[in-house]
Amino acid sequence: MLSRLIFIFVAVPVLELVILLRIGQWIGPMPTVALVVTTGVAGAALARQQGLRAFLAVQRELAEGRLPGRSLLDGLSILVGGAFLLTPGVLTDLLGFSLLIPASRRWLQRLARNRLERRIREGTVEFQVYGADGGATTRRAEVHTRDPRGEDRR
Numbered sequence: 254m255l256s257r258l259i260f261i262f263v264a265v266p267v268l269e270l271v272i273l274l275r276i277g278q279w280i281g282p283m284p285t286v287a288l289v290v291t292t293g294v295a296g297a298a299l300a301r302q303q304g305l306r307a308f309l310a311v312q313r314e315l316a317e318g319r320l321p322g323r324s325l326l327d328g329l330s331i332l333v334g335g336a337f338l339l340t341p342g343v344l345t346d347l348l349g350f351s352l353l354i355p356a357s358r359r360w361l362q363r364l365a366r367n368r369l370e371r372r373i374r375e376g377t378v379e380f381q382v383y384g385a386d387g388g389a390t391t392r393r394a395e396v397h398t399r400d401p402r403g404e405d406r407r
Contacts, residue, residue, distance in 0.1 A: 269342030276343070292346045296338025299353050303331045330358050 277285040307328040314321035334352025337345040351357040372378045 265344070266342070269340075269344055272343045273341070289341045292350075293339055293341070296335060296346065296349055296353070299350075300331055300335030300338065303353050303355075304328065304335070307331055326362055327355075327358065330362060334358075 273285060273289070276288070280288075307324055310324040311321040311328065314324055330352045334349045337349030337352065340349075351361060369378065
């Protein structure tokens with residue numbers, strides 16, 4: 254876990270900086286700055302539009318008495334994508350835009366879900382439940398699926 258955090262907070266920004274310096278050498282410093290600013294502004298506008306759409310979908314599903322699972326996941330994806338787009342860099346911009354475009358967002362959500370389900374089946378996912386007294390209990394996650402008759406299976 255610590256190695257992943259080090260990678261995320263050290264290696265990714267260094268890699269982004271190297272890529273931006275290379276782009277700056279290739280197209281010049283001002284166009285590179287313009288590229289970073291343009292992707293930030295365009296990303297913020299796209300995140301706002303997609304975020305509003307996801308918010309309205311959540312409201313509509315709640316009004317219809319349905320649990321807004323996919324709409325909430327879309328909203329979370331859009332929030333993360335917008336944060337990536339506000340972070341200067343080419344790789345974070347690509348990931349940010351991919352989380353804002355519905356087709357690629359669905360694909361990434363499916364990948365994340367499949368990975369999480371696989372880790373749950375392997376028993377490598379645990380979560381903590383906090384009680385009213387502040388005490389924590391660690392539990393293993395379980396996968397529940399429904400067969401065609403609507404019955405739970407483990």
